[in-house]
Amino acid sequence: MSGNLSAIQHSQVTAEIVNQLAFILGSEHVSTSPSAREHHGHDESFHKCAPPAVVVWPTRVELVSEVIKVCNEHVIPVIPFGTGTGFEGGVTAVKGGVCMDLTKMDQILDVRAEDFTVTVQPGVQRSTLNNYLHDTGLWFPVDPGADASLCGMAATSASGTNAVRYGTMRENVANLQVVLADGRIIHTSGKGRSTKKTSAGYNLTNLFVGSEGTLGVITQATLRLYGRPETTASAVCSFPDVQSAVDTTVQTLQCGIPMARIEFLDEAMIDACNKYSHLSYTVTPTLFLEFQGGEKAVNENVQAVLEIAQMNGGSDFQWAKKLEERNHLWKARHDCWYASKSLIPGSSAYSTDACVPITSLPECIIAAKEDIETAGVKGPIVGHVGDGNFHIFLITDPDDPNSEKNIRWVAERVAKRALSVGGTCTGEHGVGLGKQKLLLEEIGEEGVRLQWQLKRMLDPNYIMNPGKVLPQLP
Template structure:
């Protein structure tokens, strides 16, 4: 039986650090397959209140308003109005904070959506709210939970949800996977989280065109498993649990980025629901077009603040003829970084190039699963792919380059199973680290990106600072495109320890910015790096972003609180 309807009033639950993340019980919602559903629409201004005021003037007063005088005052008023409007447009920092609906408004929105879409489409179950508003692996969490969780099954249902939320001024937070690391899906203003758990299908495969149309909650690994019979695969490969919607939202990367690029390079077009419920498609399906603005690129990386992605058309690439996995150990992380930088400059073809320091190699050994014990020293992981001759050539060139940079040993996976297990160990590194944590410990995972020439310097300095913490802290990541990660295990309840960790993290971020780098290569901004984004881009650039946001979402309903705030901090 459904829990009694209740809405939490902006509370902060005591974080349960040993909390085991619950999964949504999908069985409690029955969706009739093949059934057609008629959705009634409500206009966005259906709940609009109009204030009317009567004005009267005496005949004595009206006689004093000559035509010329009236014209003059009208012109002055128009000029003042135009000036104010221009100032408000050009000065986003002067804008007022958004006004969201009341608790009663949110209750009305929930009741209206249940009436339109079905009772079980909207959940207010306490466990659901906690799962969708709190993350044990995020660097921070909001001090509120969402008010309700919506489970749509189609773009049309998402549009209906948006119309009702727009009507009642209810914030909307897209959710598909929940594995982001900067509180990207938290609900600092409460509101409605839109979970795409039931929108996880492949809608169409165009094998000859090498593209696929998918819904937002399909996992990239599941996608590749389902299309492998075509001889094609989707190359963007972040953490194993990542789903396409979140990957679009953060413009994520992965181990294949050095060869195939990031998410923005793999998205052809998007179907997007706007804040008022309008549905748009950003472009058609050819890979090349010069037709208008690049709206696809605008939504990729916007973290759900401009629109809600409900479908994505993605580029596919051929599965390589041959793939070999190699592991090279070095005395220092600087040797690793120097090798990576030189390899890219020489144009040696690799599919993946990842770094793991000695701490992470120890994690692999303790977690097991690779069939062998690895040396505990800074290590580069390589994946070579292509034709047999091309792979052999790339391996020989890489081996020589690594030797020139003090490589200790170069080991290859003996067979396909060992290669898979070894690469899986790299992909599971964060989760393996979390599995080894002591009770009460948390993992802070962050990332930065710098120009390739600065990679050895920043990795060497950051490694020293991480070691100075005296904690379980490591460096790993996609070193082939100048992006690397730091993971630190610490006691979140110890203010002194958290302050030390925070200083090291943000010193690393500031150092990346000093090197003309970025505060994040793939994790996004979310709540955690808004201050760093301001340092990176400057107020004027963020003001342009604010104006774009306001043009599409004037009431600031879409994932509010993320990337930047409606007004500049004083």
């Protein structure tokens, strides 16, 4: 089977179908206006905008099911939409169809503090949940940087700065409610279940985590929560070169020091952050560090990492223990994307997200910097180095007609090099439109063929976010 589902001809969204959707949802929850369609036709990537024919805003799961049934009957694409913060064109309507904006389903349904779980609807964003949980002493730590929707984070298997300690979305989703392509509503671990472990059958939850809307629409997620740490301390440390910074990271992990975050910023990224966030850090490869736990343990861990860093030439330690100081530091880290784009006014950008074995990280980052210089583009580098994940924010130059071509060359070189050392082409952004050929190289033809077979079984009319993730097979 060659993945020829993509040959299915999708129907146009006619005025009759728009009226049918308005009857189901109410006319106020359906729009064909150019502005609404434009807004829902792109994400943060530089993939070209591809607007849907119509945008709908369902308010409960039963309405999601009814809309999908109509689309399946008429073979019309359905593209789920959360906050539009993705980096691989996952929400673009490349085959037209109906964009399903899930932001009106925004309820936190069930907090089980004693069981450390919470159940949320797809419109709930990460910061909203943590603000809601504040008085419980619990929090949800997966932090991709952007204030993304939690079900959208599940759909892309998001990760972020805290993954070195708490894991990614794949480790922190206990159950999902999903509407399939024929309108059926399922619970991947059984309705109402949220146990810490199970051996009951296939892992359906992780089938949908990372599926990017190509197998169904996630309409509810049960997530794992954690106790807020007693003490938190953050730090910034400068290093003479990339190797020294990454060696510090590796040695810290080898010593079993329980880091909450270890973030690497190269000198270009530090320079951009200084300018954008009004900072004054030394323009050199830098680690942003965070420690969590009891006060005594935090102080001991801080001292141990300080000694490791100094052995590797680390200097200019700056500590942040007060909440406002830590927030300022991590806001600067989370604003790296916008700091990078501000380097060239009017630019767009592409963010790579390769992930490699941590021992291969220095060579991959150094080689990437050489590629950036060869291509003549700007590309600040930042990485969740505790788990081997790094990003390059490749900035387009509106005055250079070859800019986008050169950026794609660098991005492909970085991804292929990651694969060559046993890594992955995407650590957390997903495949979307941009990395389909790389997925084929990563998991092989038989792996992709099996994924096409799963797609055919769950979505025989090829309506769920068509054109994304799965590449064509020979």
